[in-house]
Amino acid sequence: MTLTRNPYLVTRNPYPVTRNPEPIMYQKRSYRNTVCVNNLVSFQVAVKETDLYIHSAKNLKHIARELTLQYRGYIETYIKRYPEFKKTLQPWKINEPVPNIISDMTQAGEKAGVGPMASVAGAIAEHVGIGILGHTDEVIVENGGDLFIKTYNPVTVGIFAGKSTLSMHIGLHVDPGGKQVAVCTSSGSVGHSFSMGKADAVCVVSESCSLADAAATSIGNHVMKKTDIQKAIDFGKTIEGVKGIAVITDDKIGMWGDVKIVALKGKKG
Secondary structure, three states: OOOOOOEEEEEOOOOOOOOOOOOOOOOHHHHHHHHHOOOOOOEEEEEEOEEEEEEEOOOOHHHHHHHHHHHHHHHHHHHHHOOHHHOOOOOOOOOOOHHHHHHHHHHHHHHHHOOHHHHHHHHHHHHHHHHHHHOOOHHHHHHOEEEEOOOOEEEEEEEEOOOOOOOOOEEEEEOOOEEEEEEEOOOOOOOOOOOOOOOOOOEEEEOOOHHHHHHHHHHHHHOOOHHHHHHHHHHHHOOOOEEEEEEEEEEEEEEEOOEEEOOOOOOOO
16 A cells, blocks of 8 residues: 555554553663654654654754753652652542643543543653744654654554554554644553553544543553453543544454554555
8 A cells, every 4th residue: 555755653662551650661762763754854852761752844852852851840840749640540630720731641631531640651742742843833753652743744653563463564644734633552562561451552543642642541441352442442432532543452453533544565454
């Protein structure tokens, strides 16, 4: 199948909520050697455990680093004041003015029925991405399998799904049309983070990267075996703000909503 202009943004090392979650988890992203985005400059920003891979019209690494420090700082400061924010697996309540990123994480967790840290990777990708958009018209920010995207041309997000036979044979075709869109992935079989489910990959499409991240975790918690795919999708439909869902377990995939699956170039599927 012929794909449109563009990239293979490989979703790997997803961030489901953990029993003892850190603000940002880390795992070497060796798959980044395969990323290619036409007409956009690619660069990496690493701050402590945070490791972002960014594509934009020009190299904005210095600005991206400052934004990463800023938003990590908000999260770290809030956790120092409220340590339970980092540990809880339940939705968090706030009763005072907080930084926007804390508010977004809290709202995402509440909508998805999970703790706020389930959305941390997506939240940082989104807020850094929005900040970068003050300096460029197009940007893609990848943070551990969670992507914030604003481009005028379509992109294809390759799905890494562990040992599934579908892994890296299919991808999500996303056409932002100049608008902001998020694609986030959670897994119960890939990476070292804890998940209550056993899905090889749960991909969620939303306008909000924080919500997509939290929803992917929550939907993945409902998948223990292949026959749970439809049940998990039916649950995911009820989460306000979720636009599309793809769930992969073993050799089976289920889809709903604004999701277009394509064969990756050079792969048969």
